[in-house]
Amino acid sequence: MEVKLIIFLIIAYFMGSIPTGVVIGKKFKGIDIREHGSKNTGATNAYRVLGKQYGIIVLLADALKGYLPVFLAHLAGINGWQLILVGLVTIVGHTLSMFLKFKGGKGVATSLGVFLYLVPNIVLILVAVFILIAFSTKYVSLASVSAAGLFPILVLFMPVKPELGKWNMFGFALIIALFVIFKHRSNIQRLLHGNENKFGAKK
Structure with missing residues (x-):
C-alpha cells in the first residue's frame, strides 16, 4: 500500500471521527446529545434535542466530513478501489469515532457526503426517496433504511464513473447499505412494534 493512500486513510478516519453533533451541542447549547433523546450523535437526534437550526448544521457538517476526504484524495490522484476505501474509512470513523471511545452515529449523513462525490446521480x-418517505410517514429511520436498501440496486442498474468500477462500487454500496440497516436494528424493532419516534417529536 503506497504512502499517499495511507496518509489519506488516516485523514479520512480522523475527519470522519469528528463528533460534530456532540461538539455543536456542547458549544452552543451546553448539552451532550448523547444524554438526551435517542442518545445518538447524528443529525436526527440533534434536531430533536438542539432544535431545527442546529440539526441542519449537524447534518451539513456530517455530510461535509464525508465529502471532503474523497474529494481531496481524488484531487491527489487516488482513484478506483483506493478512493472507495477512503470513503469507507471515513464512514467507519463516524460510526467508530476515536473521540467517543469508538462509538458514534449511524453513518447516514456521512455516507451521503461520500456518495455525493462518488455517485451524485x-x-x-x-x-428524493428519503424526503418522500420521511415527510409522508414522519419516520426518519424508515426513510434511512429504505434509501440504504435501494442504494446497491441503483448502483447495479445506473451509470457509475468507469474509473471507480461498477462492481467495486456495488460492493461498497452493499456493505454500507447492510451496515446502515444493522445500525438501525433497534429502530426497525420499534417500527414493527409501532412505537418508533416520529420526526419532530421531542422526547
Missing part, C-alpha cells in the same frame, strides 16, 4: 434519487 444516484444520490439525488436517494435523497
Whole structure:
C-alpha cells in the first residue's frame, strides 16, 4: 500500500471521527446529545434535542466530513478501489469515532457526503426517496433504511464513473447499505412494534 493512500486513510478516519453533533451541542447549547433523546450523535437526534437550526448544521457538517476526504484524495490522484476505501474509512470513523471511545452515529449523513462525490446521480434519487418517505410517514429511520436498501440496486442498474468500477462500487454500496440497516436494528424493532419516534417529536 503506497504512502499517499495511507496518509489519506488516516485523514479520512480522523475527519470522519469528528463528533460534530456532540461538539455543536456542547458549544452552543451546553448539552451532550448523547444524554438526551435517542442518545445518538447524528443529525436526527440533534434536531430533536438542539432544535431545527442546529440539526441542519449537524447534518451539513456530517455530510461535509464525508465529502471532503474523497474529494481531496481524488484531487491527489487516488482513484478506483483506493478512493472507495477512503470513503469507507471515513464512514467507519463516524460510526467508530476515536473521540467517543469508538462509538458514534449511524453513518447516514456521512455516507451521503461520500456518495455525493462518488455517485451524485444516484444520490439525488436517494435523497428524493428519503424526503418522500420521511415527510409522508414522519419516520426518519424508515426513510434511512429504505434509501440504504435501494442504494446497491441503483448502483447495479445506473451509470457509475468507469474509473471507480461498477462492481467495486456495488460492493461498497452493499456493505454500507447492510451496515446502515444493522445500525438501525433497534429502530426497525420499534417500527414493527409501532412505537418508533416520529420526526419532530421531542422526547
